[in-house]
Amino acid sequence: MPDSSLCRPDKWSFQSQNGHEAEKMARTLLLALFEPIWRPVEAHYRRSFLLISPTVPASVSRAGVNQQNLITLLSFGRYIQNMEGSYMSVAKTPHGSVVKRRSKSQIYQQSIRSCFSVASRLGLTPGQTKMRLNTSRKAPKSQNITDKVNPEHLALMIKTEWQLSYVTPLYQFRHTQLKSYGRQLSAFIAAEKQQGLAVEVGGQQNTFKVSFSVLEGLAETNDDPETVLIQVQSKPLFARQDDPQKTVWSGWLSCINSNPDYLRSLSKDFTCLPLFGCKGAEGFTSLVKAWLQMTFDCCFGLLEISQTSLQWLAALWTNCHMESNVQSLKMQWTLPVVPPLHVTYTVSADDALDLWNSVRKNSPEKSKRTDEEECVDIEEVTRFMQGLMSHFYRHFRVDLSAGDLTRVSTALGSAKRSGRIKISNSRYLINTLSLLTEIAFLKMPI
Amino acid sequence: MDDSAKRLLQRLVRRIPTQMLRDTLDKWERLTAKQREFVDFTQSKWTITQELLAVCEERELSVKHIAELEMIYVIGNPNQGMWHTFQLVDAEDDAHSLELVQFKEQFKSHLSELKRNVAVKIKKNTDEAIWIRIAWGETFSRPNHLKATYVVHYLQTPYVFVSGLLSKHKPLLLQALTLSTRHQGIKDANLSGQKLTAIRDLLMRQYQHVFPTKYPSPLAERNQSVSNLHIENEQAEASANRHRMAGEAFGNGMLPALQSAVYKLETKFRDLTNETMTERDKPLRCVVKFSSPNILESLRHCASTGIASTPVTPLLSSIPLKGRNYFVITDNAPSASSQMCQTQD
Structure with missing residues (x-):
């Protein structure tokens, strides 16, 4: 089993002699350069049809970054793209060697979509672009969800403008471990905020308290995972002991009325909550995203509403x-x-x-x-x-x-x-969120 | 110095950017050179305020003098706040011979007749504009200098620009203005914006115009033997035509920076492919707002790039032509023609 991080330039490690800054620069440069390439590479890998020779990226990760290596990388990217092209034509033959394992083949079907852009660049018309924005949908009906959903939770969701992102499926996310996630994330935020100092997990000195909670009742179908709410609370600097904590950042991960075929095709280890909304300081957003990325091996992207x-x-x-x-x-x-x-x-x-x-x-x-x-x-x-x-x-x-x-x-x-949404009436919350879930699925690279 | 003077000065210092503070104080001429040197402009606004308060106390300045300082600042920076335009109508015979001294006296006496406890300050600017600052008071309270109304008027022109006017004071001000400028009426000119200079230039036509002509360029001699350039020519001609018509509608060169224009449409929906709506009796009510840092330039660019079809519709060219940026559009005759007209409201 090859290490999945090999296909993710953002996860490659560099042995750099010039210290942290140089590595950071190299990483940024590489990410910018390979954005169009590593996506298909990753999709390719997940499909696990073609075993990418692990030596290629590994050699890159071992070497320092110089021009020669960049050229090697570029040609590697092109090689993958070409493979993509030739692969597409194979897939269209009726007796193509399709792997029979169900979960994998379903993932492959989905990943075809992400190759769409590559394929069109290569002048190919993908035959299997199954996922498109629906051309027909049910007219929204007013739903009184106040009896299903805790009104306090509902009040948090509505009348607020959320910045949306898409999230790829979360690996080994458990709705039962939310408390522990809260502790870990607050420790992570504390550590990032005061770099260099030792931080005790769950310690008393944390100025930021993070709570993960389930917004029950929003899910529409049995397959939809429950929505998860994340709140970062903090005490103002000069607050008294008994002052209540103030919510400084909040966000949620949701999946409503999603494509059941896709959800069932995912292996048990993945939880799909593709829609991420957040509100609060930019710094917290990037910290929370970084932690989620690290912990659940997922990636985020801006969700523009077309x-x-x-x-x-x-x-x-x-x-x-x-x-x-x-x-x-x-x-x-x-x-x-x-x-x-x-x-x-x-x-x-x-x-x-x-x-x-x-x-x-x-x-x-x-x-x-x-x-x-x-x-x-x-x-x-x-x-x-x-x-x-x-x-x-x-x-x-x-x-x-x-x-x-x-x-x-x-x-x-x-x-x-720009991907900002505000829902002012709880009666149409579900309808709007299901449309947004659909958009998030479309934007997701896998 | 009383409390209101202190508050006004505090607020004023907070409002004026530090780098402009020295110039503004110089123009004010209420402090001696020595006193002005005493104030250290590199310090925080709070410290500057304290120093100025001390100096003003020393000079025994009153709220009247501080109001002068505010006026100097506002005259120097007229592109702040929201300016509304009014138009004087039906000039009397002697309206054209009105002079500043006469106007000043008349305005003050008319306004004080209408309302007690009003503080009025009139100043003539270098560009012939008359600036009026009015602080309104209630029957039993002294004028509130913190919320003053500013009025700008050029003598012998029909336009008056007003900023910071409460609706309850509007009839009083308009009546005083009508009487003292020797006119019989005044009406809303439906033009407003943040930049006083832009509104003024638009109304006083102080920008470059282009007038429609039949022959936009000198007649070319017909000796061009090249024939395969026809396609290029056609494109170039169309493009040049668009540019010319865009210029004719909105003017050339720099245009007054008007930030928005609002149209209230109450016209019927007409579309050959949609019978149900076309047959409907009621109009489709909607409001369209164009906004941009400079809408006239944006619209001119629209027309010259073809996003707006040429010739430019009268609705859009009315903005510079009539000097308005608020329109109500209704159907001329509900049934017969598709002609649209603008109602004067």
Whole structure:
């Protein structure tokens, strides 16, 4: 069994003579250089079809960093890419040598997606891009989840703007060991904050207390792992003994309405909580991420909410106006001119709903009669946005599609392209989180 | 010095950046050169405040003098706060011969007739602008100098720029202004922004305009024998045309830095592919806000790059043409034409 760290440049160790700084620089440089390469390398490894000769990266890790070695690495990357290409064609033959072990082959199916970018660069069309953003989804129904979820927990989740990231599956994460994780993380934070001093795990001197807790009741299907809430609490510097601790950072890991096939395909050792939201000082965010990465061998990435997803949110939130007042639909576009022009387009909710109903294929009344599950199609979403944009064009003769939709907000919440989300109404929390879980799955490199 | 004077000075020192403090005090001319040297500007704001308080105490300065200092600072830095524009209408015969002394007297007397306990300070700036600072008081309380209203007016022009005005004082100020400038009415000009200079330039047309002409460039002689350049020419022509029309709509060169424009649309939704909405009687109510560090430049760039179709729609070119940045748009006739008009509100 080769060591998985060999395929992760961020985990390679360098024997450097120039001390810590040089190593850090080399690592940063390598990471930047190999970002496009090591992802497929990693995917490749996990698939464990082709045994990468462990000598190649090992030799790199043993050597110091110089130009010659960089070139070696680059060519290694290309070699892997080429293998990727040739592999894809093998996979398409019907009698290809597919490994029969179920879990592995499922992982392989998923990892094909991550190779998509590589494959398209090589001019190949992957046949198995199974995971795409859904083109059709259920219209959100108002759900009263206050009886399922602890209202205190719910209050923590809503009315706060969260910065989202995706997380790859956590290795050997146990919902039963949350207390111990809390102790470890607080020790880790204390150690990082006062480098050089010895720190006792769980000691009294910790100024930062970390608590891990389960947000029960958010999970929708039996396969969804329960959401985990992480809170970092601290006492203000000059607080008295009996002053309560203040929450200085909070974050959560969640997975709602995820793809059951994928979850079942994971080996038992992995827990998939792909959606990570956090709020608080940047320093804490990076510390917590670093600890999670170290402890559960996962990686994080910025979760940007794409234009299409924002359009979905706009349409789905407008659809909610039938049940609860969303007040107005507010969208912001940024046009690429000098200086950048922001266009904020606010439509009254009643009128937006009328427009939405007019572009629906099946009017809501009809589906009520047939008692079918109400489904929303991507075409309807597109027509809705086009309607709004053409109304704008008719007045200003400015083409909004030349710019980017950067944010959408209603009384139910707001979403920004940079991956910030705020949910203001607990009734639609689950719906929004399941859409975001889906986006996180798409962004995840494996 | 009383409490209000001290508070005003404290607040003022906090507001003025340290590097501008010395110049502002120099312009003020209330302290002697020796006293000004006494203040050490390298120290913290708190220490500077204490030193200034001591010096002012020594000179026996009152809140009136401190208000002067504030005025000097605001005149020097007019691009702060939110400025609203009003337009004077129906000038009387003698409006054009109005002079500063006369205006000053009249304004002060009209305002004090309308409201007791008002402190007014009028100052003429080097660029002929008249700056008025008004501190409003209640019937039984002295003028509150901490929240003063600023009014800027150029004599013989119909525009008045106001910042920091409470709605309860608005009718009083407008009436005093109308009477003392010898006009019969005043109305909201629907133009507001953070930069007073930009608003003023826009209204007073102090930027480079381009006027539509039939022949934008000197007529070229038709002796070009090259024929395969037609495609290039076509592209270049279209591009040049867009640039010209963008310039005609918004002007050339530097444009006044207006930060936003708001349109309230109450027009019907019309789309041939969507019958249900087109047949609907009600208008689609929405609000569109354009914002940018300089919307006129942004919009000009939109038009010249083709993001906005040319010729530029009257809705957008109305911003520089009419000098407004707030519009309410309704359908002209609800059923017949697709013509849109702007209602004056």
